[in-house]
Amino acid sequence: MNDETRGALAGRTVGSARSGAPQARVLPAAATEVTEATEATEATEVTEVTEVTEVTEVTVSCASDSASRRALAHGLQQLRDGPVADACSALLRAAAGLRESDPLAARRALLAAASAAWSAGDHDTYRRVFAVGPCPVCSAVDASTPCARECPEATWRDHRIGMSAVAQGDLRRATRILEPWLHEVTPRAETEELCDAGSMALLLGRLPLARRLLSLALASARSSGAETAVAGIIAHLACAELRAGLHPRARAHAEEGLVLARRLGQRNVAAELSALCTLVVSIAGDLRSVRDQVAEVLAVAQPHGLAQAAFLAEWAQARAELAEGKVERAAARLAPLVQPGARQGHFGLWFLAVPCFVEACVLSDRVLEAPEMVDLFAVWADLGADPQAPAQLARCRALLAPADRSEELYRAALAHHEKASGPYEHARTHLAFGMWLRRRRRPTQARDQLRAALMGFEHCGAALWAKRAGAELRAAGEASGTAEAGLLSALTPQQARIARDVARGATNKEIAAELSISIRTVEYHLRNVFAQLGVHSRTGLAHLLANVDDDHDRGWGLPEPG
Numbered sequence: 001m002n003d004e005t006r007g008a009l010a011g012r013t014v015g016s017a018r019s020g021a022p023q024a025r026v027l028p029a030a031a032t033e034v035t036e037a038t039e040a041t042e043a044t045e046v047t048e049v050t051e052v053t054e055v056t057e058v059t060v061s062c063a064s065d066s067a068s069r070r071a072l073a074h075g076l077q078q079l080r081d082g083p084v085a086d087a088c089s090a091l092l093r094a095a096a097g098l099r100e101s102d103p104l105a106a107r108r109a110l111l112a113a114a115s116a117a118w119s120a121g122d123h124d125t126y127r128r129v130f131a132v133g134p135c136p137v138c139s140a141v142d143a144s145t146p147c148a149r150e151c152p153e154a155t156w157r158d159h160r161i162g163m164s165a166v167a168q169g170d171l172r173r174a175t176r177i178l179e180p181w182l183h184e185v186t187p188r189a190e191t192e193e194l195c196d197a198g199s200m201a202l203l204l205g206r207l208p209l210a211r212r213l214l215s216l217a218l219a220s221a222r223s224s225g226a227e228t229a230v231a232g233i234i235a236h237l238a239c240a241e242l243r244a245g246l247h248p249r250a251r252a253h254a255e256e257g258l259v260l261a262r263r264l265g266q267r268n269v270a271a272e273l274s275a276l277c278t279l280v281v282s283i284a285g286d287l288r289s290v291r292d293q294v295a296e297v298l299a300v301a302q303p304h305g306l307a308q309a310a311f312l313a314e315w316a317q318a319r320a321e322l323a324e325g326k327v328e329r330a331a332a333r334l335a336p337l338v339q340p341g342a343r344q345g346h347f348g349l350w351f352l353a354v355p356c357f358v359e360a361c362v363l364s365d366r367v368l369e370a371p372e373m374v375d376l377f378a379v380w381a382d383l384g385a386d387p388q389a390p391a392q393l394a395r396c397r398a399l400l401a402p403a404d405r406s407e408e409l410y411r412a413a414l415a416h417h418e419k420a421s422g423p424y425e426h427a428r429t430h431l432a433f434g435m436w437l438r439r440r441r442r443p444t445q446a447r448d449q450l451r452a453a454l455m456g457f458e459h460c461g462a463a464l465w466a467k468r469a470g471a472e473l474r475a476a477g478e479a480s481g482t483a484e485a486g487l488l489s490a491l492t493p494q495q496a497r498i499a500r501d502v503a504r505g506a507t508n509k510e511i512a513a514e515l516s517i518s519i520r521t522v523e524y525h526l527r528n529v530f531a532q533l534g535v536h537s538r539t540g541l542a543h544l545l546a547n548v549d550d551d552h553d554r555g556w557g558l559p560e561p562g
Contacts, residue, residue: 068097072109079116080232080266083304088116088125107156111196114163119268121307123167123347130164132157155181166203171383175204182209191220195233202240203348205385210240231261231269238276245388245422248461251280268309271300275312282316283323283424283462290320311337311345315353322360323464328513331360331369338373351380351389358396359432364513370400388425391416395429398436406436424465427456431469438476446476471497491532498522499529502538503545 075090091113098106110129117126132143138151143161147154162177178200185197198213214237221229234257241250254276261270278293297313300306314337321330334357337345344350354377361370374396381389391413398409410433417426434449450473457466475493491499501511508522535541 064097065101068094068101069105071097072105072112075109075116076112079112079119080228080264080268082268084116084120084268085122085305088113088120088122091116092129108192118348119272119308120305121311121346121348126347127164127167130160130167132160132164163200169383171204171385175384178204179206182206182213185213187216189216189220191217191224191226191229191233194220195229195236198233198240199236202236202243203385205243205383205387207240207244207387211237211244214240227260228264228266231257231264231266231273234260235269235272235276238273242276242279243386243388245424245426245460247280247283247424251277251284251461254280267300268304268306271297271304271306271309272312275301275309275316278313278316279319280461282320283457283460283465285320285464287317287320287324287326290317307346308349311349311353314345315356318353318360319356320464322356323468325468327360327363328365331357331364331366334360335366335369339369340376351377351386354380355392355396355428358399362399367400370396374400387420388422391420391422391429392425395432399432403440407433410436423456423460424462427453427460427462427465427469430456431465431472434469434476435472438472443476447473447478450476450478491529492525495525495529495532498525499533499541499545502526502529503542505542 071090072094078087095109114129138148165174194217201210238250238254258273294313301309318330318333336343358370381393394413430453437446454469
């Protein structure tokens with residue numbers, strides 16, 4: 001039917017309607033037939049247009065769905081090897097595009113976006129990912145209202161509410177919401193569910209549960225042939241082991257994962273694993289090795305925006321500097337990592353480095369910066385998300401306390417250690433207490449604490465810190481039996497430390513900074529050293545000690561009383 005005929009019939013129909021129903025009933029038969037034919041034709045055309053529209057919509061939907069899936073694949077790839085901010089954007093776009101067509105894939109994209117935001121240290125995006133609005137199914141309106149028990153969205157929405165609480169630092173609420181679900185996860189769960197649950201347990205400080213779930217996730221990934229997921233799971237597991245103080249086990253896992261990540265070209269995962277290895281080396285190796293590994297981590301972490309890896313690497317270097325007695329450098333390196341402000345290292349990790357920062361401040365000229373950080377750390381410790389935190393907090397307070405309170409706090413710290421596994425942190429408290437006792441001229445009690453520190457460090461493979469504990473033990477009067485000890489036996493512990501420092505080429509200013517004493521005090525001790533050993537210059541002292549057994553390096557400590 002052409003447009004003219006359709007227009008004429010339309011005009012007739014309108015005219016008939018206006019002149020009343022009876023007139024419409026007396027239309028000629030021919031007109032009735034034309035009307036019926038017109039209606040049939042128009043119905044066919046409407047059906048055809050509808051079908052075309054639906055096909056167009058389906059085509060557009062398919063194209064959109066395909067683009068979202070490409071964004072998901074690209075985001076996951078970038079998360080393992082690329083700028084993580086780009087990965088986060090792609091994953092958020094994928095989550096929005098797949099929300100209606102594939103809710104499970106959308107949720108996977110959202111969780112991966114949260115992982116990217118965490119790696120980038122992007123607190124705002126991490127909060128937004130888990131922001132909770134009204135439930136589309138039941139009457140729950142906001143994060144304070146849980147879904148009805150029978151609501152199909154209940155589990156996923158509770159997950160987001162709990163993680164939103166984590167992002168806001170409300171770990172008690174997060175634990176109440178999330179922990180029951182963690183205990184419901186069975187060994188038969190899918191790899192992704194096991195890994196998500198293990199990572200969640202790690203965030204909540206449930207370290208034994210985290211290690212169990214992540215071990216199951218690793219076994220599941222290996223048995224199912226999901227090789228691309230293995231290195232990432234190992235990174236989470238090694239982190240849980242480090243938090244639990246299981247340094248040798250963490251190192252074994254991290255090195256295994258590092259080999260795999262490098263083979264698969266997963267540079268971001270490799271950087272995370274290398275940072276974890278560096279943390280172990282910071283207690284077991286030497287400062288030069290730590291610096292080399294830190295440089296390797298930062299070569300990837302900086303261009304790819306890996307704030308977590310960069311934080312762990314910088315903390316590791318500062319910890320090694322602290323063990324070596326380079327307290328000024330350690331404090332300067334740690335300050336921007338832990339202190340509030342735009343330069344803070346990582347919104348979810350800063351607290352881990354606070355005990356090292358407080359110790360470095362006390363041993364250097366930055367002691368006034370420590371009390372504020374102890375107060376902030378106390379808030380974290382009170383959340384119950386870190387088993388070691390109560391003991392670390394008591395140790396930090398002991399370091400800052402007046403003499404009449406320090407011993408009580410050190411003993412409280414040791415009592416806390418008995419309730420939480422962690423030989424490395426336990427040994428550090430023994431060491432700090434032993435050093436304090438030695439400075440109070442209580443050498444017998446000091447040696448008891450320092451021997452416990454030495455054995456604790458040796459037990460967990462912390463060779464660098466064992467070396468430091470050994471030096472303090474000798475300074476407290478424990479015979480070492482080395483040739484150097486015999487040569488320096490006529491010197492006081494402070495003089496012996498200064499002699500070793502001068503022999504290695506340190507200036508008086510550097511020695512004063514490391515030992516927290518004045519340059520004039522160093523000069524005074526050095527004159528006595530020259531007189532006792534019969535030398536007349538720094539070169540002569542260095543020559544005297546050059547061929548002597550130096551199995552145990554210089555001591556490291558605080559200023560002597562008086």
